[in-house]
Amino acid sequence: MSDDQNRETETAETEEMVAGGEAGAEQAELEKLRAENADLKDRYLRLAAEMENLRRRTARDVQDAKSYSIAGFARDMLQVSDNLRRALDAVSEEAEGELKTFHEGVELTERSMLGALERHGVKQISPKGEKFDPNFHQAMFEVPNPDVPNNTVFEVVQPGFVIGERVLRPAMVGIAKGGPKEPATSAEPGPPNAQAEKDA
Template identity: 65%
Template sequence: MTEETNKNGPDAAAHEAEVSATTEGQVADESEASAEQLLDPVEALQAENADLRDRFLRLAAEMDNLRRRTDREIKDAKSYAVTGFARDMLSVSDNLRRAIETLPDEARAAADATWTALIEGVEMTERGMLATLERHGVRKIEAEGQKFDPNFHQAMFEVPNPNVANNTVVQVVQAGYAIGERVLRPAMVGVAKGGPKTETAAEDATKV
């Protein structure tokens, strides 16, 4: 019995050592798995935090753009809300001006006090209307003597005039008006033809 125990002794010891090593390995694996489980939530939270931060920055940028766009639209609405009304009032002003210009200077000179008062009243009405429109951002486009600009002028005819630079506005048939940065009505003009070249035209010709 003792001999059998002695014979089996080394094998039993080796088996116990193997079992012990296996147990330690399992414990180590379990410890490593536990550590990974602890790290994964942290990484997940970090990723979620980064995603939320990105969404917040995008939302903040969109809100800022919306605010700027809204402010611009409100400003434009205030500036151009009277566009249609102003255009209609310009037609009334044109009629007042035509009525005034219908009377020749001789008729004015010969008019009695009643007609003189009437003419002055019409002129005052026209000036008051234009002053009111100006307070609301409507301004007259100064055209005569300026270089023709299709953005602000509408050419009605050409006037041969060698004493004036070519494409210079020499006559205004109907005054033009602008509201804010927009043209409410272009000025109808006559432009010079055949005069000396403007500086811009001369420079362009030199470059060619």
């Protein structure tokens, strides 16, 4: 082989090595860009999920604020309602004839107040005859009664109130003791409710 042919062969090999190196560099750069793309896509999906969670959490907080913002005011109004009930209970049957107009006015005022509270999500619970539930009832005393199932609300001393699904004030009750046990049921008990259905 002549020197010229050797030089040409070496040049061709060098060019092939350079071309191969450039192709390898291009392949490495392509792989790097693909990895960056996958990383950016992953970050985007995570950020989108976080934003969706934040949107849901904010919507839930706004709904809770709307539903429960009047809880303090409603609690204070319950004291007024209790006083109206005491005024009605204080009028004896004999005096009711003389104070009939007064009695009817106080009764109307009490109904109006309870109606206004109900329009704002505050509902009365008067659980007489229902199974005692410590989440909604406060036991004040026990009444021995073999005719009524054990742990049944036998008497309501003071009705309770709920706002939405939260207890504003538990019902103060007397419960029956000594009667037969209630049969076990497979269905989950819902919240007690004598006056209105549970909020959706």
